[in-house]
Amino acid sequence: MRLPFFQPKALADAGPLYRAIVAEARRPDWYREAQVPDTLDGRFAVLTTLLSLADIRLERGADPARALGPRLAEAFIADMDVQMREQGFGDPSLGKQVRMMVGALASRIDRWRRAVEAIDPWDETTRMSLYGYAVPEGKASAQAVEATKLWWQRLQATGDSALMTGQMG
Template sequence: MITKLISRLIGRDPERDALVPLYRAVVSAARLPVWYQAGKVPDTIDGRFDMIATILSLVLIRLEREGDRAVAASARLTELFVDDMDGQLRQQGVGDIVVGKHVGRMMGALGGRLGAFRDGLAWEGDLDGPIARNLLRSDAADPAAVAVLRHGLVSLYTALEATPVNELLDGAWRT
């Protein structure tokens, strides 16, 4: 109890730190070349953000299945995302005054993806629309690229679903 209090006072949260491997796995999955080559997601700062937010959304949707048990983990994982995006913005030279506004927009984008992909993964849901809008940023996206992205995202989500929550929280999912 005292250790937790001291850790929080000096900015350390052991439960949040335990999720760093999972966040790193999300970022690693978002960096796979297939998304950018065959899937035609633009290999830009925005495109990489789009992939990280999408993969993170799939992980958060998977954690929703665990109910209250995973609420704290989802919140901490989202905090890691915010910290990462804040750091990325600062590295790009975005000043303190507007970082919050940018992070707010990024959180809105994450929330939009959560809703879109939650609906798209539901029975008979539409994934093609959210893929075109959120990853290819075009309603007239290349159907072959959409198909590659749909297949990859559905495969990833299937792997997430097959992974016991404890393994997932440790940053591993089954392939």
């Protein structure tokens, strides 16, 4: 006899949203106009910045959107595991490296939550999130600030269902 309330609950698939975020992080504008270094660290900074804002947007959605947040983090962890293995990291150091990356993501989410709530300045948060202490001269950091604002506006303007399937306007 199978009772319906003992059935495992199907988990939402964060793959489409994660792939949309990765596609955004791969846009050359981040590295050309905003001058984020086109390195592993720079790409990681862009990805986790965009992922942080998407996570915060999911938190502000209805129950299904909020439930997708942990799945999005799991997609990130799985991707980082694959990326690290491809870079040659072995099992003894892999767990530590992935934990450090997850910690960096959590730190960015906290920092961006404060910017979204207008507790901390958006431009300062953008610069710290994307460049750390090596902010480029000229218009590049202003481009980065504008790009993160546009990303946040796109996330906010997208309904939960579309967002959950990675279809941002």
